Amino acid sequence: MASIIxxxxxxxxxxxxxSFTYKGATTPSLKKVTMPIAKHSVTALIGPSGCGxxxxxxxxxxxxxxxxxxxxxxxxxFEGRNILDPKEDLIHLRTKIGMIFQKPTAFPMSIFDxxxxxxxxxxxxxxxxxxxxxxxxxxxxxxxxxxxxxxKHDANGLSxxxxxxxxxxxxIAVEPEVLLxxxxxxxxxxxxxxxxxxxxxxxxxxxxxxxxxxxxxxxARVSDYTGFMYLGDLIELGHTEELFVTPKxxxxxxxxxxxxx
Amino acid sequence: xxxxxxRIIINRIALGFSTLSAIIALAxxxxxxxxxxxxxxxxxxxxxxxxxxxxxxxxxxGLKHALVGQLILVGLATLIGVPLGIMAxxxxxxxxxxxxxxxxxxxxxDIMMSAPSIVIGAFVYAVVxxxxxxxxxxxxxxxxxxxxxxxxxxxTDDMLxxxxxxxxxxxxxxxxxxxxxxxxxxxRGAKAGILTGVLLGIARVGGETAPLLFTSFNDNFFTTDLxxxxxxxxxxxxxxxxxxxxxxxQLGWAAAFxxxxxxxxxxxxxxxxxxxxxxx
Ligand SMILES: Nc1ncnc2c1ncn2[C@@H]1O[C@H](COP(=O)(O)OP(=O)(O)O)[C@@H](O)[C@H]1O
Ligand SMILES: [Mg+2]
Numbered sequence: 001m002a003s004i005i006x007x008x009x010x011x012x013x014x015x016x017x018x019s020f021t022y023k024g025a026t027t028p029s030l031k032k033v034t035m036p037i038a039k040h041s042v043t044a045l046i047g048p049s050g051c052g053x054x055x056x057x058x059x060x061x062x063x064x065x066x067x068x069x070x071x072x073x074x075x076x077x078f079e080g081r082n083i084l085d086p087k088e089d090l091i092h093l094r095t096k097i098g099m100i101f102q103k104p105t106a107f108p109m110s111i112f113d114x115x116x117x118x119x120x121x122x123x124x125x126x127x128x129x130x131x132x133x134x135x136x137x138x139x140x141x142x143x144x145x146x147x148x149x150x151x152k153h154d155a156n157g158l159s160x161x162x163x164x165x166x167x168x169x170x171x172i173a174v175e176p177e178v179l180l181x182x183x184x185x186x187x188x189x190x191x192x193x194x195x196x197x198x199x200x201x202x203x204x205x206x207x208x209x210x211x212x213x214x215x216x217x218x219x220a221r222v223s224d225y226t227g228f229m230y231l232g233d234l235i236e237l238g239h240t241e242e243l244f245v246t247p248k249x250x251x252x253x254x255x256x257x258x259x260x261x
Numbered sequence: 262x263x264x265x266x267x268r269i270i271i272n273r274i275a276l277g278f279s280t281l282s283a284i285i286a287l288a289x290x291x292x293x294x295x296x297x298x299x300x301x302x303x304x305x306x307x308x309x310x311x312x313x314x315x316x317x318x319x320x321x322x323g324l325k326h327a328l329v330g331q332l333i334l335v336g337l338a339t340l341i342g343v344p345l346g347i348m349a350x351x352x353x354x355x356x357x358x359x360x361x362x363x364x365x366x367x368x369x370x371d372i373m374m375s376a377p378s379i380v381i382g383a384f385v386y387a388v389v390x391x392x393x394x395x396x397x398x399x400x401x402x403x404x405x406x407x408x409x410x411x412x413x414x415x416x417t418d419d420m421l422x423x424x425x426x427x428x429x430x431x432x433x434x435x436x437x438x439x440x441x442x443x444x445x446x447x448x449r450g451a452k453a454g455i456l457t458g459v460l461l462g463i464a465r466v467g468g469e470t471a472p473l474l475f476t477s478f479n480d481n482f483f484t485t486d487l488x489x490x491x492x493x494x495x496x497x498x499x500x501x502x503x504x505x506x507x508x509x510x511q512l513g514w515a516a517a518f519x520x521x522x523x524x525x526x527x528x529x530x531x532x533x534x535x536x537x538x539x540x541x
Contacts, residue, residue: 061434105431108449117445118435167431174435220530 002018003248004034004237009127011027011180012208013037013060014077017083020055023069030169031056032074037178037225042200042209044223051229053212060210062090079177095122097178098171101186104163106155111147114155114166118174131172140208141169142199161192168199172207173193179203181211185218194203197222216256220244228252294521301518304511312495314481318504324516326483327497331520333398333485334477334493335467338405342466346410348456350417355443365420370411380500381407382472392478399493401477405466412465416458417451424450436487455539464524470495494520 013036020030030052037043046144055064062083064070072084083093095118107243109115124130134151138144143165148232149156155166156244164184171179181200185193200209200222213219219226220240227237228251236249262400312323349366357363390396424447431441433510448455470493473479477498501513 053327063430063434066433091436091438093436094434099431099434101427101431101434103427105425105427107428107432107446108452109445117432117437121435121437121441170435 002034002233002235002237004036004234006238007038008224009037012078014075015056016075016077018059018072018074018076020052020059020064020073022055022207023067023071027232028073029232030059033234033238035190035227035234037208037210039208040204040206041224042204042211042222043225043227045210045212045227045229046214046219047229047235048255049152049214052232053229054182056114056158056229057099057182057210057212060178060180061094061179062088063099065090082238095174096176097180098174098176099180100164100167100171100182100184102183104160104167106158106163106166108144108154108156110152111155111158111166115224118170122155122174122215127183134169137173138166138205139171141165142195155190159192161188161195164188164192164196165199166237168196168203172203175200176207176209178210181209183212183214186214193218211252212253216244228255230255275480280334297371297514297518297521301516301521304515305518309512312491314484314512317504317509319508322508322512324494324497324512324519326481327492327516328519329485329492329539330398330477330481330492331467331468331494333487334401334405334473337398337487338409338466339463341402341408342409343461345406346413346458347417347455348460349410350414351443352444353414353418355439355447356422367415370414373407374411375416376406377471378469379471379474380409382474382476384476385472385527396476396478396490398477398487398489401473401491401493402487404472404476405414406471408469408472409462409466412462413458417455420451420454420458421447423454453534457531457535457538460527460534464527464531465541466526467527468520469493472501 010098015033015035015037018030018033018035019028020218021028021181038162045056047053056115058064059072059076060078064072074084075082076084078093081088081103107115107117112134115137116130118134119130124133135148138147146162147166150157155163158166166188168179185196187198196221197218202210203209211222215248223238224242225244226240228235228243228247228249236243236247236252238248243252244256247256262397287328308321309323310325310328310337312321313326314321314324349370353366354362356368385400385407389400389403393400406533428450429442433439437445473493473496477496478490479492479494479500480490481492484491498513498520501509501516503511504513
């Protein structure tokens with residue numbers, strides 16, 4: 001019954017018959033979701049609160065594994081393998097699939113050390129290389145001009161919007177293939193929100209992006225594809241304009257016209 | 262009289278009583294400090310730091326033995342107690358979490374915190390002093406470390422738990438292994454709190470007398486040998502204070518003053534660090 005578009009372009013992720021059950025829950029929070037994620041484009045996930053957007057997003061980098069007892073079923077294909085395989089190297093996976101959280105998560109260290117953190121984890125010690133890549137990442141995250149004179153300062157001195165861009169710089173510094181955003185602007189003011197949205201659109205040149213948002217205008221502004229979720233089901237996945245203008249499913253139609261939410 | 266008026270009056274009476282109680286408690290504190298400063302400062306002199314203990318009546322008599330002994334005992338206890346306390350607290354917060362084992366450890370630790378310290382002294386006497394056959398600095402330091410561990414364990418556990426979970430997740434999301442997340446992000450975030458716990462733990466054991474009575478014992482001679490009985494400020498103070506000799510009593514006051522300032526200082530620094538950390 002779900003209406004899932006068949007993406008002709010290259011995909012970076014394939015979700016197939018994916019179900020997810022939290023520890024102790026009797027019913028799965030995601031039910032047999034099947035969904036392609038197009039490469040180098042932005043896919044937005046929308047739907048009422050509690051429908052499973054965050055749960056799906058956190059499955060792509062196996063964040064749920066931090067809390068024992070959760071159950072994955074089905075398949076998520078990435079780079080030719082099923083990343084739900086218990087033998088998957090999670091450290092490697094998370095360097096390939098980065099994540100930006102709802103609230104900025106600047107580490108209690110300097111701005112420079114924040115951005116260098118992921119690279120240092122990968123064993124990069126060379127000072128010139130680190131400096132070069134930190135600067136590049138900060139420039140790509142459109143925050144270099146604001147912080148270049150205080151790289152040694154504590155990152156917690158930055159504003160919320162700046163911290164969120166710092167977190168994006170930190171994530172792209174390790175050159176991931178995919179970036180996951182979970183409502184990245186819900187804690188930010190309108191100007192900062194605009195900045196992050198612009199950044200998301202720029203970044204898709206290099207990474208595939210999945211963004212969860214409770215804001216339909218935001219989905220319409222930044223995404224190429226939009227998936228509408230409801231009660232753990234992916235109801236519809238389509239080109240963003242098509243989904244908002246001519247939705248194929250009645251539920252989608254009702255949601256985007258504000259009949260419920 | 263209306264209900265509101267009645268409530269206002271009761272409120273005023275209650276406020277009056279609690280203010281009065283606070284003033285009385287503070288008055289005692291300042292009284293104690295006042296006496297200590299007056300008597301202590303009076304008895305202070307350079308010779309205190311230059312000479313070890315002597316029989317009553319000798320001019321060349323001091324507290325050097327007890328001061329150095331105290332520093333060694335507390336320092337050694339810190340070296341033993343701080344790593345163990347921090348590691349145990351880390352286990353509770355980062356690994357044990359809400360497991361049954363973790364809760365049991367927290368409960369036992371709380372009980373240990375309120376155990377009479379002389380009982381800990383007796384325990385160390387039985388398991389360290391008796392097998393060794395004599396008193397030693399080691400035994401004293403172990404007793405102090407045992408008292409220190411639950412304090413540091415608890416503050417570490419609490420402070421680590423205050424570090425937001427999303428910060429840990431963000432580090433994991435960059436591909437950090439768990440030990441790196443703890444070392445780089447969690448400890449850094451809780452640095453001020455842990456340091457405060459350590460200082461308060463040191464301050465707590467710094468003033469202990471009972472657990473040293475039959476572990477490190479006490480004598481009047483300067484020593485740095487950890488396998489021998491070692492003098493401490495607290496036990497020296499106790500011995501000198503109950504002696505009938507004037508000069509010994511003077512030294513007892515000096516010891517009390519130095520010890521109190523040391524502990525007061527640690528407490529103040531500990532709290533300042535915590536405040537500075539919170540303000541950020
Ligand atoms: N840690 C958890 N344990 C158990 N159930 C959870 C947990 N997190 C979320 N859920 C449940 O899973 C469902 C989907 O939640 P979530 O993915 O957070 O929704 P959304 O991000 O779309 O608002 C909800 O019913 C929620 O109650
Ligand atoms: Mg969510």
